[in-house]
Amino acid sequence: MSExxxxxxxxxxxxxxxxxxALLIAVSIAFLSLFLFLPLAIVFAQAxxxxxxxxxxxxxxxxxxxxxxxxxxxxxxxxxxNAAFGVAAAWAxxxxxxxxxxxxxxxxxxxxxxxxxxxxxVFVLVFGAQGVLGSWVAAHGLRIIFAPTGIVLATxxxxxxxxxxxxxxxxxxxxxxxxxAALTLGAGGLRAFFTVTLPNVRWALLYGVLxxxxxxxxEFGAVSVVSGHIRGLTNTIPLQVEILYNEYNIVAxxxxxxxxxxxxxxTLALKAYLEWRIVGAVAHGRAR
Amino acid sequence: MSAQSPTVERDDDLAAARPGRGANAAGxxxxxxxxxxxxxxxxxxxxxxxxxxxxELVALLGxxxxxxxxxxxxxxxxxxxxxxxxxxxxxxxxxxxxxxRRVGFVFQSYALFRHMTVFDNIAYGLTxxxxxxxxxxxxxxxxxxxxxxxxxLPGLGARYPAQLSGGQRQRVAxxxxxxxxxxxxxxxxxxxxxxxxxxKELRGWLREIHDRTGLTTVFVTHDQSEAMDLADRVAVxxxxxxxxxxxxxxxxxxxSTPFVRQFLA
Numbered sequence: 088m089s090e091x092x093x094x095x096x097x098x099x100x101x102x103x104x105x106x107x108x109a110l111l112i113a114v115s116i117a118f119l120s121l122f123l124f125l126p127l128a129i130v131f132a133q134a135x136x137x138x139x140x141x142x143x144x145x146x147x148x149x150x151x152x153x154x155x156x157x158x159x160x161x162x163x164x165x166x167x168x169n170a171a172f173g174v175a176a177a178w179a180x181x182x183x184x185x186x187x188x189x190x191x192x193x194x195x196x197x198x199x200x201x202x203x204x205x206x207x208x209v210f211v212l213v214f215g216a217q218g219v220l221g222s223w224v225a226a227h228g229l230r231i232i233f234a235p236t237g238i239v240l241a242t243x244x245x246x247x248x249x250x251x252x253x254x255x256x257x258x259x260x261x262x263x264x265x266x267x268a269a270l271t272l273g274a275g276g277l278r279a280f281f282t283v284t285l286p287n288v289r290w291a292l293l294y295g296v297l298x299x300x301x302x303x304x305x306e307f308g309a310v311s312v313v314s315g316h317i318r319g320l321t322n323t324i325p326l327q328v329e330i331l332y333n334e335y336n337i338v339a340x341x342x343x344x345x346x347x348x349x350x351x352x353x354t355l356a357l358k359a360y361l362e363w364r365i366v367g368a369v370a371h372g373r374a375r
Numbered sequence: 376m377s378a379q380s381p382t383v384e385r386d387d388d389l390a391a392a393r394p395g396r397g398a399n400a401a402g403x404x405x406x407x408x409x410x411x412x413x414x415x416x417x418x419x420x421x422x423x424x425x426x427x428x429x430x431e432l433v434a435l436l437g438x439x440x441x442x443x444x445x446x447x448x449x450x451x452x453x454x455x456x457x458x459x460x461x462x463x464x465x466x467x468x469x470x471x472x473x474x475x476r477r478v479g480f481v482f483q484s485y486a487l488f489r490h491m492t493v494f495d496n497i498a499y500g501l502t503x504x505x506x507x508x509x510x511x512x513x514x515x516x517x518x519x520x521x522x523x524x525x526x527x528l529p530g531l532g533a534r535y536p537a538q539l540s541g542g543q544r545q546r547v548a549x550x551x552x553x554x555x556x557x558x559x560x561x562x563x564x565x566x567x568x569x570x571x572x573x574x575k576e577l578r579g580w581l582r583e584i585h586d587r588t589g590l591t592t593v594f595v596t597h598d599q600s601e602a603m604d605l606a607d608r609v610a611v612x613x614x615x616x617x618x619x620x621x622x623x624x625x626x627x628x629x630x631s632t633p634f635v636r637q638f639l640a
Contacts, residue, residue, distance in 0.1 A: 264486035267453055270473045271480040272500035272555055282503065286490045 130348045133341035145342035153319040154327035154343070157235060161323060162303045165242040169303075170296050173250025178284065180251075181258030182266065195251050198244055206244050207312025210237055233315030238323065241309040246299045253295030254288055257365075261287055294361040301354040305347055402430030402591045403464040403558045405450065410459030412445055419445050421615045423459065427608075432585050432592045434602035437612035438638070443595045444563055446612070450593065451561050452476045463558050479557030479590070483564040485548040487536035493547050494532035497522055500555035522550040525584075542573045549584070560585070562594035566601060578605055599639050603627070611635050 103111070135142050145151055179185070180192055198206065212218050214231040224231055231237045265287065269279035285292070307325040314321040316330065324343055331340035405427040412420040420442045427433050435443040448454040450461065452473035461468045468476055488496050495502075497519045501510055510518070523532055526546040536544055545565065552560065565581065566574040582605055585592050596602050602609045603623040611618045611626065611634070619631045630636040 264482050264484060265488055268480070268482060268486040268488070268551075269499070269503070271451060271453070271478060272503065272551065273474045273477065274499075274503040275474065278503055282499075283488055 127348055130341055130344050133337055134345040136341075137338050141338050142342050142345075145339040148339065150319045150322065151327060151339065151343055154322045154324050155346070157238070157320075157322065158304050158324045160235065161238055161242050162300055164239050165246060165303045166296060166300045169243060169246050169299050170250050170292070172247065173254060173295060173299075174285075174292065176251045177254035177258055177288075178280070181255050181261075182263050182284070192255075195248050198247050203241075203245055203306065203308030204312055207241050207309035210241055210244070210309075210313050214240075232313055233317065233321060235321060237313035238310050238321065241313045242303050242306055245306050245309045246302045249299035249302065250292065250295035253291045253298070257288055257291045258284070290361055290364040294358065294365060297354055297357055297361065301350060304350055402428075402589045404429050404462075405559055405591055405593070406460075406462045407446075407450070408460045410446070410449060410456045410461065412442075412449065412454070412456050418615050420449075420456070423617055425610055425617060425620060427591055427593060429464075429591055430589045432582070432605065432607045433594075434606035434609045435593060435595045435612060436597070436599060436602040436609050436638075438597060440614075441612040442615040443597075443612045447561050447563055447593060447595050450559070451478045451480050453480075477555060477558050479549075479552030479555065479560040481545075481548045481552050481560075481562040481565055483567055485536075485544045485568075487544055487547055487551070489536050491535075492532065493523070493528065493534050493536070493539070494519055496536070496547055497550045497554050499551060518554060519550075522554055525553075526550040541569045542577060545569065545577060549581075553588070557590065560588075560590045560592040562592070564596060565594050566596075566598075574601075581605065603639070611638060613638075 134145075146155075176191065176195055180188060180195075211232055213220055214224050214237065215221050216225070216232070218224075218232075229236070231240065265283050266279050269283045270276075274282065304323075305325060306323075307329075310323055311326060311329075314323070314326055316322060316326055318327075318330070322330065324347060328340050328343045328347075331337075331343065405425075407423055407425040407427075410420060410423040411418070423446060425433075435446060437443045445454060449456045452468075452471060452475075456469075459469075463476070488499065491499070498515050501515045501518065504510075509515075519532070523529065526549060528543060528546055528550070531539065531543065531547075536547065539547065545568075549562075562581075566577055569577065578601065581594075594606075603626070606623065608620060608622055609626055610620045613634050619626060619635045621629075626635060627639055630639060
């Protein structure tokens with residue numbers, strides 16, 4: 088009993104009054120409801136506004152199917168590539184000393200500080216018909232701008248930082264002693280990487296991949312610039328949603344949007360789970 | 376097999392190579408000749424000459440920044456010397472990679488693989504061998520169990536490093552280094568991360584392991600009492616140079632420089 092009262096008293100001293108706490112909580116809940124829960128509810132309410140039949144009819148449309156297929160394709164190509172690039176960049180930055188390391192660290196963050204629209208425009212200026220490499224691209228019979236290739240490139244650019252930024256702080260904290268131990272025990276560099284480095288960051292890597300995937304599927308700005316909005320060919324789900332909405336095809340627009348909302352919810356749940364694992368892993372490491 | 380005491384007689388091959396000093400198949404001579412190292416123009420080590428006899432237990436003693444850990448890492452091949460030569464036994468080791476040198480290295484904070492069990496940690500050096508040189512799974516298990524026994528870690532094979540005490544981690548690190556049947560044993564501040572009581576206990580125990588295996592052993596320390604208690608010979612380092620090499624007795628009776636006298640006082 089005494090322990091409880093002491094804890095309660097300490098809490099009294101350390102925190103706000105009951106009234107202030109209630110107010111803060113009420114404001115937070117009101118804000119979350121207005122800006123997060125309500126929009127999410129509206130997405131599903133609008134999607135099912137004309138019943139389940141109309142909802143599923145939206146996915147029968149060939150353009151919608153093409154958009155879903157293209158979005159999945161983009162993610163399947165871009166996410167593994169950025170996982171690999173992210174791991175490589177994080178490995179270099181966290182475990183090695185080299186000239187230009189600070190520049191590389193800053194560059195990794197560039198996609199976060201550049202507007203996605205600008206990122207898309209850059210690719211148009213490089214690979215487009217009037218672009219720097221435009222004639223070379225055309226001469227080799229390649230299509231990059233207004234084609235899935237360009238969408239992949241834009242997505243790669245926008246989602247590059249997610250994996251690397253997740254891994255760098257964890258890898259730096261873990262240091263290089265375990266890798267060195269592996270080398271003295273006879274393991275080669277790659278072997279040490281796959282048996283020691285990678286397993287030590289596996290949860291953070293999954294977490295980064297998850298965020299990267301969510302962004303790859305949901306990206307609008309950069310993709311919108313390079314896609315050309317060709318129905319059934321270069322429209323991803325977000326672009327298709329915009330087109331449907333502009334045509335007042337509300338049910339179909341929100342039905343497709345509900346897919347992205349579901350993706351967000353799944354991402355959120357997995358993210359919470361992974362965060363819990365990472366906290367465990369870090370505590371594991373600190374206990375050394 | 377009994378695991379109660381390290382003094383218990385054992386009939387495995389590690390115990391067969393005893394006692395350690397001098398003529399022993401397990402011990403290899405380490406010869407360091409004119410080893411120098413600079414970092415950013417600043418000399419870390421200057422013309423180090425040191426010969427360590429087969430089966431000898433030598434301490435590299437010095438204050439922080441004296442270059443003792445760098446010297447140990449150069450012996451291991453974790454760092455490259457700018458000049459000088461290094462040999463193990465009759466083999467020139469100067470150009471050997473860290474993997475080829477096959478040294479048993481115990482890191483200051485142990486550097487145990489945190490995502491592997493004690494068993495897998497100890498087995499690591501055997502499991503990463505190329506297929507033709509790799510013992511069978513059964514043979515690996517036998518050797519790991521033997522080391523777990525020898526290092527008095529009974530029943531801890533399935534634990535993770537985070538679940539062990541400091542002293543236990545130390546012994547796992549040593550077992551892991553011994554598993555590869557190293558040519559020499561190198562320890563970086565082996566007792567640095569332990570509290571005073573455990574430190575004393577492990578000191579005597581390390582001496583015993585050394586004598587039993589007969590491995591040529593070099594350890595780094597900044598603690599003069601540790602070096603004097605434990606080592607056959609002590610090399611005192613200061614600012615990248617060896618001030619004096621000798622038995623603990625020689626050092627305390629006839630220190631050759633004011634630094635040595637002061638550092639050992």
